[in-house]
Amino acid sequence: MSSFTINRNQGIGGSDAMKIMAGDWFRLWQEKTQRALPPDLSDVFAVQLGKCTEHLHIEWFSRRQGFAVDAEQDYHRHPNLDWMFAHLDAWLLPVETFVEVKHCHANTTLRDRAEYYMPQLQHQMYVTGRQSCWFSVILGNAEPVAAEIQFELAYMEKLIELELAFWWHVDNDEPPHEAPAQQLAAMAEAAADVHIDRLRRVQMDGNNHWTSLATEYLELKPSASRYDAVVKQIKELIEPDVGEAAGAGIQVKRDKKGSLRLTELK
Numbered sequence: 001m002s003s004f005t006i007n008r009n010q011g012i013g014g015s016d017a018m019k020i021m022a023g024d025w026f027r028l029w030q031e032k033t034q035r036a037l038p039p040d041l042s043d044v045f046a047v048q049l050g051k052c053t054e055h056l057h058i059e060w061f062s063r064r065q066g067f068a069v070d071a072e073q074d075y076h077r078h079p080n081l082d083w084m085f086a087h088l089d090a091w092l093l094p095v096e097t098f099v100e101v102k103h104c105h106a107n108t109t110l111r112d113r114a115e116y117y118m119p120q121l122q123h124q125m126y127v128t129g130r131q132s133c134w135f136s137v138i139l140g141n142a143e144p145v146a147a148e149i150q151f152e153l154a155y156m157e158k159l160i161e162l163e164l165a166f167w168w169h170v171d172n173d174e175p176p177h178e179a180p181a182q183q184l185a186a187m188a189e190a191a192a193d194v195h196i197d198r199l200r201r202v203q204m205d206g207n208n209h210w211t212s213l214a215t216e217y218l219e220l221k222p223s224a225s226r227y228d229a230v231v232k233q234i235k236e237l238i239e240p241d242v243g244e245a246a247g248a249g250i251q252v253k254r255d256k257k258g259s260l261r262l263t264e265l266k
Contacts, residue, residue, distance in 0.1 A: 013085050060144055071091075077127070099146075114196050
C-alpha cells in the first residue's frame with residue numbers, strides 16, 4: 001500500500017472525522033486555518049498510554065489473528081478527493097487491509113468502542129478503498145479484543161456530506177458558528193447499523209410485538225425466578241437414596257442418571 005507524508009492542514013484525516021462528528025467544528029477550523037495549534041496532548045496520560053502500548057498491541061494482534069503486519073505507515077490520500085487522507089496504525093499484508101488499535105477504559109465494550117470510532121474507521125476504509133478493516137481495543141488492562149468492521153456506503157455518504165460542509169469553511173476562510181446538531185445525532189445513531197463481525201445492533205422500541213412481549217417478560221420475571229428457587233428447594237429435600245417422592249399434588253422422580261425431575265400429579 002503506497003503512502004506519503006502530508007501537511008495535515010491541507011485536508012481531513014480520520015481523527016479529524018472524529019472531531020467533526022463530535023461537533024468541534026470551530027476549534028478544528030482554527031487548527032486547519034492555522035489560527036490555533038492542535039492541543040498539546042503530551043501531558044494527557046490516556047493518550048500517552050495508548051502511544052506506549054501501540055507497538056505491543058499491534059504485535060499481539062498479529063500473533064493472535066495470524067496476520068503479518070506492516071506497522072511503518074505514513075499518510076494515504078484518496079485517489080480522487082485530494083482533501084481526504086488517512087494515517088493507518090498498521091497494514092495487514094495477507095488480507096490487504098488495515099487494523100486500527102485503541103487503548104480504552106475497562107467499563108466499556110468492543111462494540112461500543114467500535115461504534116464510537118466509526119467515523120475514523122469508515123473514513124480510513126473510504127480513503128484506502130477497503131470493504132472491511134480490523135479494529136482492536138485494549139479494555140483497561142485486559143488482553144486486546146478485535147473485530148472485523150464492514151464498510152457501509154450509506155454511512156460514508158452522510159459522513160462525506162458533513163466533511164464537505166466543514167471543509168467549505170476552511171476553503172472559504174469562514175468560521176463555522178455552530179455544527180449541524182441534528183445531522184450529527186442521526187449519524188451517531190447510524191453507527192449501530194454498521195456490521196461488526198458481520199452483525200449489526202438494532203433498536204426495537206418501535207416494534208409493537210417486541211414491546212408487548214418485553215413488558216410481559218419484565219412482569220413475569222420475578223415469578224419465574226421464584227419458581228426456579230422453589231424447584232431447587234424441593235429437590236434439596238430428596239435424600240440420595242430416594243427414587244420417587246410425592247405429596248400435595250406434585251412428585252419428584254430420579255432418572256437413571258441420578259437427575260431429579262419435578263412434575264404435577266394428574
